[in-house]
Amino acid sequence: MQNQIMDMNTVMYPEVTGEENQKTEKKIGDMQGHDMHNMQMPDSNSMQGMNMAAETPDIVTLNYTMLRDPNKTTLPAGPLRELHFTLTGNMNRYVWSLDNKVVSESDRILIKKGETVQLILFNNSMMRHPMHLHGHDFRVLNAQGEHSPMKNIIDMMPMEQDTIEFAATEPGGDWFFHCHILYHMMSGMGRIFRYDNNLPNPDIPNPKLAQRKLFADDRMVHPMAKVGLESNGSDGELMFANTRYRLQTEWRVGLNQHHGYESESHFGRYLGRMQWLFPYIGWDFRKRTLENPFEKNLFGQLLAPRTNLFGQTNTKNFRQVFHAGIEYTLPMLLIADGSIDSEGKLRFQLKREDIPVSKRLRFNFLVNTDKEYQLGFSYIVTKYFNLSTHLDSDMGLGAGITIVY
Numbered sequence: 097m098q099n100q101i102m103d104m105n106t107v108m109y110p111e112v113t114g115e116e117n118q119k120t121e122k123k124i125g126d127m128q129g130h131d132m133h134n135m136q137m138p139d140s141n142s143m144q145g146m147n148m149a150a151e152t153p154d155i156v157t158l159n160y161t162m163l164r165d166p167n168k169t170t171l172p173a174g175p176l177r178e179l180h181f182t183l184t185g186n187m188n189r190y191v192w193s194l195d196n197k198v199v200s201e202s203d204r205i206l207i208k209k210g211e212t213v214q215l216i217l218f219n220n221s222m223m224r225h226p227m228h229l230h231g232h233d234f235r236v237l238n239a240q241g242e243h244s245p246m247k248n249i250i251d252m253m254p255m256e257q258d259t260i261e262f263a264a265t266e267p268g269g270d271w272f273f274h275c276h277i278l279y280h281m282m283s284g285m286g287r288i289f290r291y292d293n294n295l296p297n298p299d300i301p302n303p304k305l306a307q308r309k310l311f312a313d314d315r316m317v318h319p320m321a322k323v324g325l326e327s328n329g330s331d332g333e334l335m336f337a338n339t340r341y342r343l344q345t346e347w348r349v350g351l352n353q354h355h356g357y358e359s360e361s362h363f364g365r366y367l368g369r370m371q372w373l374f375p376y377i378g379w380d381f382r383k384r385t386l387e388n389p390f391e392k393n394l395f396g397q398l399l400a401p402r403t404n405l406f407g408q409t410n411t412k413n414f415r416q417v418f419h420a421g422i423e424y425t426l427p428m429l430l431i432a433d434g435s436i437d438s439e440g441k442l443r444f445q446l447k448r449e450d451i452p453v454s455k456r457l458r459f460n461f462l463v464n465t466d467k468e469y470q471l472g473f474s475y476i477v478t479k480y481f482n483l484s485t486h487l488d489s490d491m492g493l494g495a496g497i498t499i500v501y
């Protein structure tokens with residue numbers, strides 16, 4: 097792929113830029129004698145652009161390719177250092193990184209005074225990231241050759257690739273390179289460039305402490321909570337999570353004995369580049385008193401004890417076990433969850449939360465091989481407050497409020 101092959105403003109925000117500018121960009125590209133075959137959009141888009149050409153005036157979206165420095169910006173000759181970075185992240189969990197590593201997980205990148213450091217950046221996420229380097233201006237290599245513009249931030253659109261280069265001219269020290277959306281930065285999207293002479297910085301009398309504080313940002317544990325108070329009882333969850341780990345406990349407490357109570361907790365680590373895999377260990381305890389723990393047929397005759405779908409005796413009425421399992425995120429953010437408990441009972445579960453039905457209405461569901469199910473709706477009233485209703489195989493139908501943090 098080439099640099100600046102596609103201005104994603106056009107793709108991501110057509111309501112702002114209009115689709116017309118695709119044609120304009122192509123024209124500009126042609127004027128510059130550039131090979132723009134990579135810039136072509138999917139057919140439907142270019143067709144639309146062509147149809148609109150007759151009716152709308154040309155709209156020009158400014159992009160980095162058009163920027164030209166009036167002076168030559170060629171860097172002083174020096175040994176070339178080429179580094180590649182992929183801008184990565186997990187939009188669902190809101191974790192941001194470079195090459196799938198956050199600042200505290202990666203080593204400093206040693207550079208030498210006099211080097212030309214070239215960074216080839218590819219934004220492999222569906223968000224834009226304004227990448228910023230402290231202490232240096234960098235050249236954005238574009239079609240302008242020797243007149244490539246100097247910047248200290250480059251705003252990278254989704255799936256865009258850019259090459260920037262800077263002259264390592266500072267006397268020494270550490271320089272932070274990071275996304276300038278501050279909550280991306282704090283979640284770990286950055287790297288530290290260190291000059292090899294490692295000059296002490298008089299502003300940082302205690303470098304160990306400073307590093308600990310910097311690393312604390314992306315190691316931070318975030319609490320989350322969802323507490324439902326509904327006519328059939330309370331259910332909810334409490335969660336503590338950071339970049340890699342999650343500890344979570346869920347509960348269901350009924351208003352009477354035969355609804356009983358149950359609580360399930362998981363602790364695990366997200367694995368893989370996309371964090372789709374989540375192995376965990378945990379515990380599960382529940383108790384409820386049924387008038388009759390056996391299933392009856394249509395004629396009221398007792399059947400064998402209740403079983404799960406694997407034919408194992410169901411321990412839904414009293415269970416105090418540890419368990420181990422694996423969650424896997426399927427397409428559409430469906431969570432598949434298979435586990436085995438310390439009594440050898442298996443369970444497979446499918447669930448999905450927060451399915452948007454309308455701007456404010458969300459649907460969620462859960463089914464598992466213990467023949468449990470749950471369906472619910474919540475209506476977002478404010479950031480922390482939802483109206484909610486759900487139908488649960490154990491607790492029946494309820495409605496009330498859910499407090500979200």
Ligand SMILES: [Cu+2]
Pocket residue numbers: 192224225226275276277280281285
């Ligand atoms: Cu970012």
